[in-house]
Amino acid sequence: MDYIIAAQKTDLDDLNRIAYESEAYWDYDWEYMQRFKAIYRITEDYIKQNPTFILVERDRIIGFYSLLVNAQEVELEFFYIAPQYIGKGYGRRMWTYLIDYCKAEGIKSFFLVTSPQAQEFYEKMGAVKVGEVESIVRKGRRIPRLKFEVK
Secondary structure, three states, X not given: OEEEEEOOHHHHHHHHHHHHHHHHOOOOOHHHXXXXXXXXXXXXXXXXXXXXXXXXXXXXXXXEEEEEEOOOOEEEEEEEEOHHHOOOOHHHHHHHHHHHHHHHHOOOEEEEEOOHHHHHHHHHHOOEEEEEEEOOOOOOOEXXXXXXXXX
16 A cells, blocks of 8 residues: 655655656667756755655655745746556555645646656646746757646
């Protein structure tokens, strides 16, 4: 049985490892992955300032998500599943936890930027593509921006 809890500073190594390995799942080159690692490093300050939750099963962190909440909008900053669990229903379960959290907090919608490879997952969950943005990891690379309406 899985469950979700708030991330703690003791989880940082696991969160950074899962984010890196999950991104690498899509076969990006070494240079891309080094820039990803530098830009998307999760810190203690980050999890103190932003709602960050881990999906746990049998005392093992399977994945995590995090939201950036400000006065203008909410953005899903991280949503990663450990590669060995991709395609086994954990993403869908973690998405359900995310939506329950949004409902409890009164969040009506959120945006997310994703890789083209993961776009289909988010669209299956109900997100809609609203545009594209330039990747901060690789200049000149355009990636999808989606919006999800919480119902």
